[in-house]
Amino acid sequence: MEKLTCSGAKQIDLVDYLASLGHQPQKVTNQDYWYLSPLREEKTPSFKVNRKLNMWYDHATGKGGNLINFGTQYFKCSVADLLRRLSGRAVPTFSFHPQQQTSQSHNIQNLSAGEKKENPESKIVILGSRVLADKSLLDYLQKRNIPQDIASRFCREVDFLLYGKKQTVIGFQNNAGGYELRSQNFKGSSSPKDTTFIDNGSKLLDVFEGFFNYLSYRTMIHKAGEPLTNFLVLNSLSFFEKSRNLMENHEQVNLYLDRDKAGINCTQEALKWNQYLYKDQSHLYSNHKDLNDWFVKKQPDIKQGQKIGRSF
Structure with missing residues (x-):
């Protein structure tokens, strides 16, 4: 069988590939597939694959990339070894994404599952914020054992747009003006990311x-x-x-x-x-x-x- 190239490996669908390794998403939100990280032990899914971009991002470590970046870390092997692993089964096992054309394919902006990206549709756009009042968010805070008066001192109710869909979540602002965004069904952050x-x-x-x-x-x-x-x-x-x-x-x-x-x-x-x-x-x-x-x-x-x- 013809040896798989790096460009070919990067087109392999990450969701299908993870499934072949025995990893299934814990939840799916639009194009975002959330997993318990295959690279470390955890109990809350923070490893995300954006299927549209075919990129992954591990929120706990701040690292991400394409299938090559993932496979070499997962198997602790070289790129050449990973390609040999993939060559024998790539075509019959996996679906493929069209190769993305970009002059910055090695730039860090393209190395995460939608956390930093060029695609404006898949970028979180903050629409506005206000005092926490939404009942579903207050119920979520109660589930996490956080009193409303404490949460209201440090958090805001934030509206944002993602993939053309408006969502309302709890927002915790960082020192650069970005937000950590949480709700019962969403976990993410807006740019810029900071402490x-x-x-x-x-x-x-x-x-x-x-x-x-x-x-x-x-x-x-x-x-x-x-x-x-x-x-x-x-x-x-x-x-x-x-x-x-x-x-x-x-x-x-x-x-x-x-x-x-x-x-x-x-x-x-x-x-x-x-x-x-x-x-x-x-x-x-x-x-x-x-x-x-x-x-x-x-x-x-x-x-x-x-x-x-x-x-x-």
């Missing part, structure tokens, strides 16, 4: 991977009457190392990262940087995937004056 740093003039910093974990923590310290630290919400682990200088401008950094492989690896890396500065606080929710998961399932009764977080 959210909240400066309360403290020498202590609490770091979270996602904003629902931050909201859970703010709910806890509000009930306990705890003094405020500074807060950093990464919004993606791809910003963790980039935020090192900011984190190390503090006297103590409490890490509340997810308990999946990627989050644990980042925590361990920070402890190697400086075990006296960085503190792993994830033991609070050691049997859960993240702080909000623990908060929802345990629904802890935080009493006035009870010490949490930095004083475990």
